[in-house]
Amino acid sequence: MKLAVCPGSFDPITVGHLDLVERAAAIFDRVVVCVMVNGEKHPMFTLEERLEMIRGAVAHMPGVEAAVCGGLLADFARERGAAALVKGARSSADFDWEFQMAQINRDLCPRLDTVILPARPCHLHISSTMVREMIRYRQSLDGCVPPGAAAVLRGIREGKGR
Ligand code: PNS
Numbered sequence: 001m002k003l004a005v006c007p008g009s010f011d012p013i014t015v016g017h018l019d020l021v022e023r024a025a026a027i028f029d030r031v032v033v034c035v036m037v038n039g040e041k042h043p044m045f046t047l048e049e050r051l052e053m054i055r056g057a058v059a060h061m062p063g064v065e066a067a068v069c070g071g072l073l074a075d076f077a078r079e080r081g082a083a084a085l086v087k088g089a090r091s092s093a094d095f096d097w098e099f100q101m102a103q104i105n106r107d108l109c110p111r112l113d114t115v116i117l118p119a120r121p122c123h124l125h126i127s128s129t130m131v132r133e134m135i136r137y138r139q140s141l142d143g144c145v146p147p148g149a150a151a152v153l154r155g156i157r158e159g160k161g162r
Helices: 015-027 047-058 073-080 092-108 128-136 147-160
Strands: 003-008 030-036 064-069 084-089 113-118
Touching: 003 015, 003 073, 015 030, 015 047, 015 084, 015 113, 030 047, 030 073, 047 064, 047 147, 064 073, 073 092, 084 092, 092 113
Parallel strands: 003 030, 003 084, 030 064, 084 113
Antiparallel strands: none
């Protein structure tokens, strides 16, 4: 049983992220999508809100679960017995960054490899940063956020009066 961890900020999850998770699920037996803290970013949504949106997005996928972790990714992957991390890259800049992160994570957990999947061309312009901007300007998120996550997002926004 090969397990992959798809880590990220997911602030919020996008259709590009979901595509990555679907592709990871086609390669590995099980996938854990893990919301983590990126110390360089100031999130719009709490870890729990992001977790709920991911759960909404992956509800139709039997081998996929969502989790949250406030610690080191390498520790989480080791504890779960993960065979690999799966990350996406939309550009060579993304690839360079993920390449460095892969080295760091392998230093921290020597058996932990990283699979970097190239984003589909139709998703190259979609990012969580762009989605947050669309939310601020009250634009439609159709085609950017998976339907299951969009429903959760609507509930969060109504609850906060945003
Ligand atoms: O979606 P992102 O922001 O590119 O994801 C980056 C993330 C959250 C996976 C990365 O920042 C991370 O792994 N954070 C957890 C802490 C950690 O393990 N950092 C790397 C070693 S210092």
